[in-house]
Structure formats: structure tokens, C-alpha cells
Amino acid sequence: MGFCTFATMMRLEKQKEWFSTWFDSPFYHVLYDERNDDEANEFLSNLVAYLKPAQNSTALDLACGAGRHSRALASHGLHVSGCDLSPNSIEEAKRVSDSSLTFFVHDMREKLDNQYQYVFNLFTSFGYFEDISQNALVLKSIYDSLVEPGILVIDFMNAQKVIQNLRFRQEIRKGDILFHIKKEVVNGRIIKSIAFEANGNSYFFQEKVQALELSDFEKLITESNFEIERIAGNYQLDSFDSENSDRLILICKKK
Helix, strand or coil, X not given: CCHHHHHHHHXXXXXXXXXXXXXXXXXXXXXXXXXXXXXHHHHHHHHHHHHCCCCCCEEEEECCCCCHHHHHHHCXXXXXXXXXXXXXXXXXXXXXXXXXXXXXXXXXXXXXXXXXXXXXXXXXCCCCCCCCCHHHHHHHHHHHHEEXXXXXXXXXXXXXXXXXCXXXXXXXXXXXXXXXXXXXXXXXXXXXXXXXXXXXXXXXXXXXXXXXXXXXXXXXXXXXXXXXXXXXXXXXXXXXXXCCCCEEEEEEEEX
């Protein structure tokens, strides 16, 4: 199947927010099967060493997916709740839930019922919305859910480097499925179009993430009554460099 089918199939998806369908699809986990617990454990070990949370501190893994970061946090003695909009991801995550690790379905734009000492929003789980003003809704929800002096950690892509090194077309085979990938930058968003065939059917999904840079986050975070304590550029928490860093990691405190 070629990219000529994209325009037709896009019309079928416009009615829904992209993340509500793609993240809830079993094919999402097929395409990204290389994302494993080892990577999450390394990052969270470095993060916990920096934050030094007390044992039994309460933490929320916001947009937790199948829970790999939640499990890593819980292994360091935190009481962790993980939430995600995808019911299928939450069902997968619940397979390893226990008294110190719980999961629930939640839209990050909506108010949370519980309060936490830490909120983690990891692996580019921000900036998904067509209306950029909804980013403020997310930060307002986080602010209200944090006890003072609560800590927010955002782990985002380094959008500048991603755009500079964008591979516009590629094919990735996972088992019997050949994924046709097209990437482009449109109206300040990095759009990844994913087309493939499986089980005799044709599928099309998109990922649309706002290309937020450090200055965008600084404005958003300041306006949401947080202050930035540290800016890192990789999972070893080295200093951020806009041209060379792989990640943009912000450690923020509730004012």
C-alpha cells in the first residue's frame, strides 16, 4: 500500500482526536515494541537520585500508557498511580498493579480527584491537542493535584533537533506488518502518518505533536504558577543543548 491512500483515509479519522484511537490500538504496541522497561528504569533511577523523594511519597504518572514508567517509579518505594486515556493501555498496565501501584482511565485535561507530591509526564506525552490553549488546562489540572511544594517533571522531545533530523519517509517491518511512515511539519506540529495492512484490512493513523521548544514551555509553566528548577537534555540529566540534546526534561516546583 502506498502513500496515495493517505488523503482518503485521513477523512475517516478527522472526527476523532488522534490519540484516542492510535494509542488504544494494538498496532501501536506492535510498532513501538522496542520501548522496554530497561530504558524506563535507567531514566527513573537517575531522576529519583536527583529528586530524593521520601519513601512512600505519592506520585502520578500522567499519560502512563502500559505503565513501564509507573513500575519503575514504584520500584523506588513510591506509591504510584498511573492514568491514561486509553482503556486498553490501562488494562495492560493493571496486570502488575498492587497496593503501591494502581491505574485508572483519565483525560489529562480534566480535574483529578486525588492529590500527589509528584506528577510525572514522560516520553513526550504533552502537546497533543489541536487547540494549543488546552495545554494550559493540563497544567492547571496538574497544579491543582499537587500538594505543596509539589514537583512536576515533563519529559519532552527536543523539537528543534527532531525537525532538523526528520526522516520524511521510511518503512518499518514488524513481523508480518509493513508500516509505511511519513513525517512532516505542518502549522507548528510534527505529524507522523502511519499506514499499513493487517489481517486483510487497511489502516491509517496519525501522531500530531506540537513542536514545543524551551521558550514555549517556559511561558506555559510560568503562566501556570510553576517555576523551573532544572532543565536537562537526556536521561542522564545532563544539561540541555537545543541543537544536540535528544530530550527536553523540565523539573518544576509548584509556587
